């Protein structure tokens with residue numbers, strides 16, 4: 001595929017004004033909804049083929065989210081896209097002031113493999129809603145899901161409006177060497193920096209949805225069983241390959257042993273005695289990630305799990321008891337079904353550990369003491385999070401989803417997605433029936449009036 005001519009064709013289509021009509025955008029979003037509904041079973045099969053993603057998790061975290069996002073956008077788009085009148089500045093009297101939501105133009109969306117369907121389509125829905133044309137680059141690691149994404153997109157859109165470019169590093173590098181009007185990237189911090197550099201070359205605005213080491217702090221006031229259940233769910237969903245999964249637990253030392261035992265019970269409740277046989281537990285995406293993850297299990301004390309099988313890309317839900325901070329599991333984002341649990345005595349212990357890392361994408365605090373959870377929320381900077389639960393902030397489209405610092409730039413979901421893909425153009429319409437002389441030269445004698 002010739003990338004420059006593809007982008008040229010999209011620029012021409014955009015310049016034709018066809019994407020400007022709100023009615024047209026809604027028609028295409030409805031066609032997209034029909035197509036994803038028609039292919040729903042195939043999408044679930046593809047996700048299963050790629051890494052044994054259980055159908056329940058595929059509905060809850062992939063197809064269900066996309067249908068919700070489509071329904072919400074179709075319902076609200078006309079309202080979101082309407083110019084918003086704001087109060088005028090007295091100094092401009094007489095005037096009417098507006099914000100006009102203008103599409104950027106031709107946008108590039110780069111998606112990761114871990115929620116390969118949802119993380120490609122959610123930004124696309126917003127790009128279309130805001131009136132852009134788009135090129136989508138799905139992950140090369142989820143071949144089945146990326147293929148069905150291409151089928152759906154090509155079924156709904158002409159390529160000069162929206163198209164898919166498949167490929168890995170060389171293809172993405174070529175895409176990034178072009179000039180875009182907006183880039184939306186979801187993936188690792190390392191590649192995020194490559195994208196930021198490419199965007200900087202053309203001063204292209206961008207959203208970076210990245211990752212980090214998400215802390216999960218638990219004090220002794222909690223109901224241990226409920227906490228363990230919620231952490232097991234949030235951590236082992238998608239086999240831990242979730243950008244907002246708890247990365248490590250800091251627990252008040254007096255309840256650590258009870259917590260480890262309860263975690264074991266809750267893992268068994270969820271996945272049985274042997275998670276390898278459970279239909280509800282996904283696999284690691286590839287050998288490279290399998291090897292990266294299993295190397296974290298060397299020289300540590302394993303409290304629960306630890307079973308691995310490279311042929312099946314299986315790593316059991318695993319709890320590491322009190323690893324050294326020099327251990328690999330405490331170095332970078334884990335992004336797999338391994339959970340280190342570290343005891344603390346004081347708030348200073350918590351600070352000393354969380355402050356070692358860049359600002360994470362998510363933070364979680366479990367406590368019955370409001371002052372303690374408020375301290376956590378104020379003391380640490382992170383993209384978003386939850387008190388007394390994990391992951392669930394992702395589900396509410398009224399909350400902006402995004403990182404801070406190394407975990408990302410910008411946010412999306414619901415109306416925030418529409419705003420992300422729109423330039424807010426500020427316009428003052430000046431009245432002509434009155435022309436106050438104050439601002440015009442000569443200024444003599446006017447300083448005192450300011």
Ligand code: NAD
Nearest residue numbers: 111112113138139168169172173187188191209210211243
């Ligand atoms: P990745 O950065 O390796 O890949 C993401 C995309 O970038 C893929 O499409 C890939 O083809 C492309 N890519 C890879 N290397 C590249 C290079 N050198 N040059 C140009 N493009 C390149 O990420 P991944 O492994 O697919 O996903 C895992 C990471 O994504 C984790 O760090 C996770 O935290 C993060 N993530 C973040 C969110 C979020 O919403 N913030 C969601 C999911 C995943």
